[in-house]
Amino acid sequence: MILPELVVLGVAYGLLYGVLALGLTLVWGVMKVVNIAHGDFVTVGAYSSYWLFTLAGVHPILSLLFTIPFGFGLGLLVYLGLVRRVTNVPELSSLFLTFGLSTLISSLLLNLYSPNQRGVPISFPSISGLGVVLPGSVTIAAAYSVVVAVLLRLFLRRTFWGKAIRAVTEDRNSALLMGINPEAVSLLSFGIGVAIATSVGSIVILLQAVTPTVGGDFTLLSFVIVVLGGLGSPLGALVGGVVIGVVDNVASLYLNAAVTPAIGFIILIVVLIVRPSGIAGLKAD
């Protein structure tokens, strides 16, 4: 019974990918900036947790208490220092800026910590039920993703600032007329976006070893998911994440492992051609 196991594994990974993509889609929705450095903030989070574990023995899950506020603060700084200047100019500038930022982060990490792989030697007991065995670390990843997704939904639906984010996503000018400060909303959502990325990094270090340049893979993965679900749609991001997770894992059963990374991109290209608003069709812009 390997197929059901792969499907469950795919859903679990997919939820984590989906949450990561949530951060990207939130930022896109509010300020129409595609953050190409998104995946590199995952690397920053993963390295933070790695060092906290290696130097101080802090468990990666506990290190979330650091990586979440750290990511949020980092996001605020990056927004105020750089991104703020490219939100109301042609898209080209923000694409270039975040591309440069991505290069800067990964190369700084390369210089500081060498290209070696880093991982934490922690293992968790596997969870089994209904004839399916799921590695403990993957279960934690899935649980964390569900918590973040639920909290984010509550935040977006129930709080003033959450509603403000949705309002600005829907129509920036109308939101402005209703007395919402789009600048503050952009600042907040960029902070949240980066905090999601760095916290996902803390979880990623439980699942795999990382290198300074792994961020590009996460960025691409988030892109694929976000486009699948429709740019700007939080629910679409989760759906897209699960789709990619399942397809990725099930495909590994039938295809050469080296080829599987291309599947996501082929799906992406096909979706872009056939249905640019995403399969979920929950287009927000």
Next chain:
Amino acid sequence: MKPNPRRLAPLALPVAGAVLLFVAPSYVARISVLFFILNWIVLSESFNMFAGLTGYVNFGHVVFYGVGGYIGGLLMKNSMASPYPAVLAGGLGSALLALGMSLPTTRLRGAYFAIATLSINEAVFVIFDNWEAVGSAPGFTIPIADYLPLQAYYTMASVAALCVATMYFMTRSKFGVAMQAIRQQEKTASSIGVNAALYKTVALVVSGFFAGLAGALAIWQINFIDPPSAFDVTVTLNSISMMMLGGMGSVMGPIIGGALLYGVGDYLDLNYPFLHLIVLGLVIIGVVMAMPQGIVGASRRIFQRLRVRRGEEGDGSNSRDLAHP
């Protein structure tokens, strides 16, 4: 008819450039350095042909370079014929690929286009990494028996000159005006009869052609190709930073940016391997934040200010430049 010196003045720069390219090998010990400066100028200028003119970012630019390299390399390896047709085939192959790529992608706007091209890069890499017939992951080498550095250099120089000239004529023609319209208001341009998809396709095909030539020329010089080097995002990164630093959309931009950044990069790469990338990242961020028009735009503004101060305003010399409205 007596030649008017004012009309001949614009010819001075290209002529000086051609002479410089021709005599340079006599004065520089490492011809390969000259070769790679020109190779980067072609890569950056061909990126500029699409991004600078249409305002779309092709994050998969290196795909043209890599595919051109593979086609050229395979021909040089298997036929042992003269490298010239192999280089040309590399360029034409990439132009064809660009045509294929443009069919789905020219309909995509802004960020969607950028994301699609980034994924095409990734997909093409995986394909070549697993393709046994073209050497898969280990890549292949080509025999260097009859390789002459000067021959490769002069071919590279001719391609570079042709590439810059093409960009010059693209910006200063009806084509350039249409491009400007697309860049500023694509929907409006389409509504008044500018075939945006067609113009974007032409720009992408020409851009792909030159990047493919650069790739095939590079393998002639390096004698080796493998997927990680042929489809390295860093090549796109370099092309972008060179264009940004020099001045996006301007003909001279990639020449200035390419020469400067290759010089700095070559030095840094030798002495501090990973520092190079930090510099590129900083250059891109710095240019976007501080001088979006690059060195060309910044110096143009300085000259303009000087001219205004001297009271020579309005000689009309800037109205001709379509790349900088």
